[in-house]
Amino acid sequence: MANAPRRGAAVRERHEEAEHEAPPPRRRPRSGAGGRWWVGVGRVLLWAFLLVVIFNGIWFPLRGGLALPAADPEPEQAGAPAFPETSAAGFALRFADAYLATGDPEARRAALAAFVPEGEAAALDIPAEALAGENLAVTAIDVKDDNNALVVVRADVNGEPASLEVPVYSDGDSLVVSGHPALLAAPARASLPERAAFDTDPVAAEQLEEVLTGFFGAYAQEPGHLDRYVEPGVTIAPLPANTLEFSQLSDTTVPSQSSNGDDDVREVAVTVRWAVPAPEGEEAGSLVQSYLVTVVDSGSEWHVRDIQGAPHSFGE
Numbered sequence: 001m002a003n004a005p006r007r008g009a010a011v012r013e014r015h016e017e018a019e020h021e022a023p024p025p026r027r028r029p030r031s032g033a034g035g036r037w038w039v040g041v042g043r044v045l046l047w048a049f050l051l052v053v054i055f056n057g058i059w060f061p062l063r064g065g066l067a068l069p070a071a072d073p074e075p076e077q078a079g080a081p082a083f084p085e086t087s088a089a090g091f092a093l094r095f096a097d098a099y100l101a102t103g104d105p106e107a108r109r110a111a112l113a114a115f116v117p118e119g120e121a122a123a124l125d126i127p128a129e130a131l132a133g134e135n136l137a138v139t140a141i142d143v144k145d146d147n148n149a150l151v152v153v154r155a156d157v158n159g160e161p162a163s164l165e166v167p168v169y170s171d172g173d174s175l176v177v178s179g180h181p182a183l184l185a186a187p188a189r190a191s192l193p194e195r196a197a198f199d200t201d202p203v204a205a206e207q208l209e210e211v212l213t214g215f216f217g218a219y220a221q222e223p224g225h226l227d228r229y230v231e232p233g234v235t236i237a238p239l240p241a242n243t244l245e246f247s248q249l250s251d252t253t254v255p256s257q258s259s260n261g262d263d264d265v266r267e268v269a270v271t272v273r274w275a276v277p278a279p280e281g282e283e284a285g286s287l288v289q290s291y292l293v294t295v296v297d298s299g300s301e302w303h304v305r306d307i308q309g310a311p312h313s314f315g316e
Contacts (some may be wrong), residue, residue: 115176234303267294268295
């Protein structure tokens, strides 16, 4: 039994030694202690950056190869040549007038010197009285480029119709005749095409007879009565006083349908015979003219909306 106390004492001694030698228990570090949390965030950001760089390095070349080819930009439309057509027309017309006036060669040469390069006027000499031009008018301008054009002047040359083509050069600010002009045949006379066939409205024509007769009478002689025949809100200027006197309507053609689908609005072809006032004691003259009159049906009566010259009034 004596050993029992010794064993108990030995056990206590080992236990005490173990208590003195064992390290204190380790405490769990707090979240984020020592900056390790920031290190983790940094790693995540670094990997994200690397992934973006790698992705873009692969995707952009692929996208460029897979994308549809870009449409070629539309070519800029070349604008009309900058040649000064209006100025050249007047310039060439004055030149042609001087060129065709051959009665006085010296005066003609002096006049032409204003249109051609210095020293070239003598190259355009023509024997006296060789040519005479009347009724000059510009009929066309053939623009070659920004600097050159041919201006076509129609004239009665020695009593016969002809054309004079005048080459004109422009440097942007000034004009000059750049060479000898050329006499050519007069422009051909155009042939009118046949009129397009359309149905007429005889009932509307009968209704409009009285309206148009009153309108043309007021249009020429009684402007104070024009409002009676003109559409409300529309103003039509009358003829100058004492110019013409209304005689009669020679022809009135009313289409059965309007060109724009509104049958309350019609364009009526009207041929009017006018009397031309004459000095006292002399017989008045007669004048026939053609008009295109736009009329509007208000439901109870027709009114005039517009009046203008009629195209293609010759022929059947």
